[in-house]
Amino acid sequence: MSAQRIRPATLSDIDELDALEQAVFATDRISRRSFRSLIARETAETLVAERDGRIAGYGMILFRAGTGMARLYSLAVHPDHAGQGIGRQLLEAAEDAAYEHDRLFLRLEVREDNSGAIALYRKMGYRAIGRVADYYQDGMAALRFEKVLRDAARPVIAQTPYYEQTTDFTCGAACLAMAFARFVSPDYLDPVWEVRFWREATTVFMLAGPGGCEPYGLATVATDHGLAAEIWCSSESYLFLDTVRDPEKRRVMELAQTDFRARALAAGVAVRHRAFALDELRDNLAQGRVAIVLVSGYLMMGSKVPHWVLAHADDGRHIIVHDPWVEEERGETAGDAANIPVPYAIFDRIARYGRSGLRAAVILEGKTAHV
Numbered sequence: 165m166s167a168q169r170i171r172p173a174t175l176s177d178i179d180e181l182d183a184l185e186q187a188v189f190a191t192d193r194i195s196r197r198s199f200r201s202l203i204a205r206e207t208a209e210t211l212v213a214e215r216d217g218r219i220a221g222y223g224m225i226l227f228r229a230g231t232g233m234a235r236l237y238s239l240a241v242h243p244d245h246a247g248q249g250i251g252r253q254l255l256e257a258a259e260d261a262a263y264e265h266d267r268l269f270l271r272l273e274v275r276e277d278n279s280g281a282i283a284l285y286r287k288m289g290y291r292a293i294g295r296v297a298d299y300y301q302d303g304m305a306a307l308r309f310e311k312v313l314r315d316a317a318r319p320v321i322a323q324t325p326y327y328e329q330t331t332d333f334t335c336g337a338a339c340l341a342m343a344f345a346r347f348v349s350p351d352y353l354d355p356v357w358e359v360r361f362w363r364e365a366t367t368v369f370m371l372a373g374p375g376g377c378e379p380y381g382l383a384t385v386a387t388d389h390g391l392a393a394e395i396w397c398s399s400e401s402y403l404f405l406d407t408v409r410d411p412e413k414r415r416v417m418e419l420a421q422t423d424f425r426a427r428a429l430a431a432g433v434a435v436r437h438r439a440f441a442l443d444e445l446r447d448n449l450a451q452g453r454v455a456i457v458l459v460s461g462y463l464m465m466g467s468k469v470p471h472w473v474l475a476h477a478d479d480g481r482h483i484i485v486h487d488p489w490v491e492e493e494r495g496e497t498a499g500d501a502a503n504i505p506v507p508y509a510i511f512d513r514i515a516r517y518g519r520s521g522l523r524a525a526v527i528l529e530g531k532t533a534h535v
């Protein structure tokens with residue numbers, strides 16, 4: 165039986181990597197010089213699959229500084245060893261390396277005509293998120309794929325059920341439904357409750373469409389229906405008005421927010437007017453609470469809209485998040501959006517919105533937990 169292992173590449177592998185590159189790719193090859201600099205680079209990881217002491221394949225990932233992303237820069241298996249599971253093992257090793265580097269996603273581009281590699285990526289749980297025309301030297305288009313990274317050996321056992329929002333504007337209400345399901349009853353995981361919570365907590369308008377929710381509205385509805393709530397909000401001003409030009413819309417939003425503030429105050433909801441620190445969130449999660457947290461939608465759904473997600477657990481390195489938004493057009497399923505392990509540093513970066521870096525969260529727990 166042949167001996168096989170996967171290990172990090174070293175500079176002494178360059179001759180073999182170069183030969184492999186020539187054997188596998190007709191265009192867009194990585195040069196010896198690039199191999200040399202990529203192997204040495206801190207922000208790249210090159211893994212080789214050895215079979216009987218020879219390199220049978222390699223995979224390379226790049227880490228872009230300041231993002232939650234790792235990119236599969238190259239994956240190749242020598243034709244003599246194709247179809248033996250080496251490509252899959254290299255890809256798994258690359259995913260593990262990206263996860264260990266605190267990345268949230270692994271992304272890759274693949275030639276549109278490369279049906280073998282596309283089959284491998286689909287089988288490994290990647291979903292197509294876009295197409296880039298004229299990407300390769302010969303003019304071929306690329307398909308872009310993405311996968312949320314998780315620890316396969318330690319799946320999250322969530323106490324909080326997941327619920328997918330059924331409209332574009334009910335993210336906050338869907339988070340409330342999940343919190344109620346955690347503390348009261350799974351019956352709340354229902355579009356009737358989702359829309360009711362939204363009607364009760366909406367700011368009426370937001371951006372172009374119907375209004376989303378703001379923290380005082382969410383906290384008011386939570387307490388009205390029997391949860392204990394606390395608001396953390398870095399701004400004392402009315403929220404989400406920057407992009408609203410129509411004065412009448414602004415007036416209505418301000419009235420709705422005035423009402424929510426008065427009701428939250430009357431209900432005894434504590435409000436902290438400062439940006440929360442990650443450790444404060446972690447302390448609250450450790451005490452069995454959950455948090456509806458405002459994020460810039462950027463990482464989660466590729467656009468900069470205010471968005472609410474539910475932070476419900478902490479594994480010591482990640483905040484575990486239920487994102488109620490499932491991007492069906494990009495092939496996402498509820499399985500992708502539930503229990504997303506967001507590395508601490510990335511969570512800290514995405515948990516803010518807009519130019520002013522508004523930081524907001526509503527901390528929730530069952531009322532009986534107090535006594």
Ligand SMILES: CC(C)(COP(=O)(O)OP(=O)(O)OC[C@H]1O[C@@H](n2cnc3c(N)ncnc32)[C@H](O)[C@@H]1OP(=O)(O)O)[C@@H](O)C(=O)NCCC(=O)NCCS
Nearest residue numbers: 239240241246247248249250251252274280281283284287
């Ligand atoms: C794509 C590549 C890395 C796959 O490596 P491999 O070791 O042959 O793949 P594996 O044996 O691990 O295959 C794993 C799965 O991928 C899929 N797959 C791989 N090659 C396939 C092919 N040619 N046609 C259809 N499915 C294929 C299969 O689903 C397979 O699972 P199965 O064996 O249970 O059917 C390899 O063919 C290669 O180096 N190709 C040329 C370079 C390249 O295209 N790189 C990707 C650039 S983005």
